[in-house]
Amino acid sequence: MAAPLPMPLRRGWVVGLFLLAVLLRLPPGFAKSDDEACLYNLRRSLTDPNNSLRNWTAASFAAPCNGFTSYLLGVTCNNGRVYKLGLSGLGLGGTISPHVANCTNLQSLDLSANQLAGPIPPELSALLNLAVLNLSSNRLTGPIPPQLALCAYLNVIDLHSNDLSGPIPDQLGLLVRLSTFDVSYNRLEGPIPVLLANRSGMAAALPRFNASSFVGNRGLYGYPLPPMRGKGLSVLSIVAIGLGSGLLSLVLSFTAVCIWLRVTERAAMMASEEGKIPHLMPEY
Secondary structure, three states: OOOOOOHHHHHHHHHHHHHHHHHHHOOOOOOOOOHHHHHHHHHHHEEOOOOOOOOOOHHHHOOOOEOOEOOOOOEEEEOOEEEEEEOOOOOOEEOOOHHHHHOOOOOEEEOOOOOOEEOOOHHHHHOOOOOEEEOOOOEEEEOOOHHHHHOOOOOEEEOOOOEEEEOOOHHHHHOOOOOEEEOOOOEEEEEOOHHHHOOOHHHOOOOOOOHHHOOOOOEEEOOOOOOOEOOEOOHHHHHHHHHHHHHHHHHHHHHHHHHHHHHHHHHHHHHHHHHHHHHHOOOO
16 A cells, blocks of 8 residues: 655645646636736627727737837736726727736726626636726626625725626725725615725724715615615604604693593582582472
């Protein structure tokens, strides 16, 4: 019988098998983790009615960066790698390709003010250096991926004015670098995570996002939004209830006094009539 493998070696085999399983589960194109696959697949997933991406060609994807420069519209490079993608306000349609995760050095992704539809790819969580995510003013649907909490360097998450649904993931409250958070004007529902709305304790020095970050979601409730109808009482409701209770007490007290006076008056009249009866009776 062969001798058992040493513990460190066995752990290495386990880690290796795990990574292999992860790679096998990734969609085609993820095994080649480079900027070429990122840009090529992103361009395929987009429609460009204004022909703004006319220089986004297959030939240019092979070498999108020349040191710190790029000739591709909206692409910023740093040390030969794609550093920023900024395609805001170009009238682009289509969807966001999950293969954007191949741009592993990406620190800023801005696809705002377009006509993009479909979900936010949870694969964006592979962008471990991402600091800015701006997908606002599109037509995105589905939930906010909780996997975004794996992007520990995120400073900005701007998803306002879409058609996103479901709850706000509690995990996003763990992003300690987050300074801007806007999910207003979607179809989100459920309670606002406490760690995003009212940071306290160890996170007391972190920003507290005000109501403007959450307005426009009819199913969303909790601080810092005002109480929803049916979720709590407004100040006017409390005042109205107080005035109503006071008025009811006054009416009941007045009615009780009237009844007491009426009863007292009748008793006095009956006593007076009883005193007159002997004088009216004949003597025998």
